[in-house]
Amino acid sequence: MNGPILEIDGFSGGFVSRAGEFTPVLHDVSxxxxxxxxxxxxxxTGSGKSVTALSVLQLQAPGFRRTGGQIRFDGTDLLSLDAQALRAIRGRRISMVFQDARAALNPVFSVGQQLADTWRLHNGGSRAAAMEKAVDALRQVQIPEPERRARQYPHEFSGGMAQRAMIALAALICTPELLLLDEPTTGLDVTTQADIMELLLDLARSRGLTVCLITHDLGVVAETCDHVVVMNRGRVVETGSAERIFTAPQDPYTRRLLAASVLTEDAG
Ligand SMILES: Nc1ncnc2c1ncn2[C@@H]1O[C@H](COP(=O)(O)OP(=O)(O)O)[C@@H](O)[C@H]1O
Ligand SMILES: [Mg+2]
Structure with missing residues (x-):
């Protein structure tokens, strides 16, 4: 099928405070x-990247109010779905990886158990077969000794290993069509970041996944992404092919962002 898989169209909204005051944060985001x-x-930070991505699955923090716009996935209006229809899409057709993987994993179940349970929820089958699938997924994201690791709990995983486990969950156990990644490597050391990005993009390319990567790492963007959306203060200021954005940025904000990233790289 041709055409975009996801369309965010004129999406606007903000948060209502406890005192009942409304602060707009997204302005006509498309x-x-x-x-x-x-x-x-x-x-x-603060430009509205996460709130927009969370809105796709209606996972925004409580207090968020939409004031306009639409989000369509494969032609379906996501914002009009009831809870049951939304559950059928969440994790099955669209999955999301957050910045802090250890917080996203459940601390009271072993990592393998969580992957196996999710596999069974989506695909059924025996516990043993699901655990095999979980171990296999951990192996595919290059976690050493996956059988032993599967029995461990999230607190026994380093940040980088937890992030790999989340990627295994979101991309291999859930087999989505669309993967949303919100700063998936922030907070990890630079080498781990590069390894995880490479792994993610290999997985995406080999499975024909559509990926939305929220990141402030413009180096990664230049090397690996096809398209770029630039946001500033709750607005989309520019969109285009990665090549065009990097060689001929039109918006002054995009130019500043690129200039700042060059400075940081020099300093680092
Ligand atoms: N739970 C919340 N309550 C109130 N304001 C929020 C909440 N979450 C985000 N915001 C505000 O929404 C704006 C966009 O935030 P966010 O999407 O997280 O930015 P980004 O991901 O680009 O760093 C920011 O001004 C932020 O303060
Ligand atoms: Mg964010």
Whole structure:
């Protein structure tokens, strides 16, 4: 099928405080994700990247109110789905990896158990077969000694290993069509970041996954992404192919962002 798999169209909203005051944070946000492509969403902290991505699965923090716009996935209006229809899409057709993988994993179950349980929820089958699938997924994300690791709990995993386990869960156990990654390597050391990015993009390309990568690492974007969406203060200021954005940025904010990243790289 042609055309974008996800279309965010004029999406606007904000948060209502405890005192009942409304603060708008997203202003007429529009971007789309082309099937099978890797799209990066970039912009400074607070520009609305996460709230927009969370809105796709209606996982925004309580207090969020939409004031306008639509989000369509494969032609379906996501914002009009009831809870049951949304559950059928969440994790099955669209999955998401967050910045802090250890917080996203359940501390009271072993990592293998969590992967196996999710596999069974989606595919059925025996516990033993699901655990095999879990170990296999951990192996595919290059976790050493996956059988032993599967029996361990999230607190026994390093940040990088937990992030690999989350990727195994979101991309291999869930087998989505669309993978949303919100700063998946932030907080990890640089070598681990590079390894995990490579792993993610290999998985995405080999499975024809559509990926939306929220990141502030413009180096990664230049090397690996097809399209770029630039956000600033709750607005999309520019979209285009990665090549065009990097060689001929149009918006002054994009130019500043690129200039700042060059400075940081020099300093580092
Ligand atoms: N739970 C919340 N309550 C109130 N405001 C929020 C909440 N989450 C995010 N915001 C505000 O929404 C704006 C966009 O945040 P966010 O999408 O997290 O930015 P980014 O991911 O680009 O760093 C920010 O101004 C932030 O303060
Ligand atoms: Mg964010």
């Amino acid at each position: 971007y789309s994700l082309e099937r099978g492509a890797v799209t990066a969403v970039v912009g400074e």
